[in-house]
Amino acid sequence: MKLPLLLDGATGTRLMAAGMPPDVCPEQWILDNPDSLISIQQGYVDAGCDVLYVPSFGANRVCLNKYGLGDRVVEMNKRLAALTKGVIADNPGRKVLVAGDMSPTGLLPLPWGDTPFEDYEKIYCEQATALYEAGVDLIVCETMTNLTEARAALSAARKTGLPVFVTVTVDKNGRTLSGGRLLPFVITLQSMGAAAVGLNCSNGVSFMAGQLSEALPHAKVPLVAKPNAMDEQGELDPIRFSLEVQKLLDAGATIVGGCCGTSDKHIAALRRILDSHPIIAPAQINANACAVESEAFLLADHIDTGELIPCDSDLADRLIQAELNSNVALLSLTLPGDLDNLLEYGGMSRIPLALNTDSPELLERALRIFPGRLLVDSMCEIDKQLIEDIAAKYGAIVF
Numbered sequence: 413m414k415l416p417l418l419l420d421g422a423t424g425t426r427l428m429a430a431g432m433p434p435d436v437c438p439e440q441w442i443l444d445n446p447d448s449l450i451s452i453q454q455g456y457v458d459a460g461c462d463v464l465y466v467p468s469f470g471a472n473r474v475c476l477n478k479y480g481l482g483d484r485v486v487e488m489n490k491r492l493a494a495l496t497k498g499v500i501a502d503n504p505g506r507k508v509l510v511a512g513d514m515s516p517t518g519l520l521p522l523p524w525g526d527t528p529f530e531d532y533e534k535i536y537c538e539q540a541t542a543l544y545e546a547g548v549d550l551i552v553c554e555t556m557t558n559l560t561e562a563r564a565a566l567s568a569a570r571k572t573g574l575p576v577f578v579t580v581t582v583d584k585n586g587r588t589l590s591g592g593r594l595l596p597f598v599i600t601l602q603s604m605g606a607a608a609v610g611l612n613c614s615n616g617v618s619f620m621a622g623q624l625s626e627a628l629p630h631a632k633v634p635l636v637a638k639p640n641a642m643d644e645q646g647e648l649d650p651i652r653f654s655l656e657v658q659k660l661l662d663a664g665a666t667i668v669g670g671c672c673g674t675s676d677k678h679i680a681a682l683r684r685i686l687d688s689h690p691i692i693a694p695a696q697i698n699a700n701a702c703a704v705e706s707e708a709f710l711l712a713d714h715i716d717t718g719e720l721i722p723c724d725s726d727l728a729d730r731l732i733q734a735e736l737n738s739n740v741a742l743l744s745l746t747l748p749g750d751l752d753n754l755l756e757y758g759g760m761s762r763i764p765l766a767l768n769t770d771s772p773e774l775l776e777r778a779l780r781i782f783p784g785r786l787l788v789d790s791m792c793e794i795d796k797q798l799i800e801d802i803a804a805k806y807g808a809i810v811f
Contacts (some may be wrong), residue, residue, distance in 0.1 A: 419669025455676030460683035493546035512543030521560035558590035559783035575607035588768030596703035603807025628664035641673035650764025654681035717742035779806035
């Protein structure tokens, strides 16, 4: 993947401008009115984009169920991908990648909602497999609002063997709906194998630069920025948009494009900027870090775990005490119910979390479902190679 990379612009807002009603299933409307999509995507190819997104944003089983179309996930994703691939085929002189697009389901994860990690993963596996079979070049999981769902979408998409980008959306304070920040997402998702991580949509261009600058020194993967065509003053015309996105390039983004409100003219203006902008890279990358959804933790040279902490209903209070006595909280997992407490209270920690358990099943389950990047105690009464294998599978650090 040669950087910098130019993504396409908005599809949803452009389709509405082309006559798509607000109360229809967008994916079905596109299939019924393919010429509208083809015109929009041809405009982006002409503008110089390197990646076209398949208009499969809401084509997962949960979103399609709202329109009585949940049993058509595979068919619709393949037909939508065929439309975008057809645009590329009509431009044989251009090398443009096709990205299968997956979005949030709208379901809330445990413990705040009732959706377990495995349910998310099953939903995304169905869609990702369909997109893979349709012949896309990569998969993008975009507009993610919580780390649990982002991890599940990434896990499902990676089963295809394709590169996977994950982008999240934040408010003007740099927070997702679940209180997360970009840096913990970058630390966690890159450790799980994401090919690129970043931001899309959000509150416009001006709120993204600080987030990207914070993440850059810890990013082993390219950073993505696909902002809306707006800032604090309102909508941005193509020239102003491209100049604002240049600030995101200066902050370290190497994959950029446009989200809501952007047209082929915005992408053409970005193309001109991108062709003359140097890639900004950190002098040194410090990826030796752990995270919970809202906080990132750089690991100290010396890890002091203090006493082993039971992962019980008093875990929140125990974590507060641990912060006073150690620089890593070492949690003991002994019963399946401990995982519920880890999910409910672990995100409150203000120091890195480490796991100690004699059960390979509990270790794998904890690393699988926890929204963050954890440490694993090498002194667990588990075969050392098995510990390494389980930790590697979920991006955890063995110490």
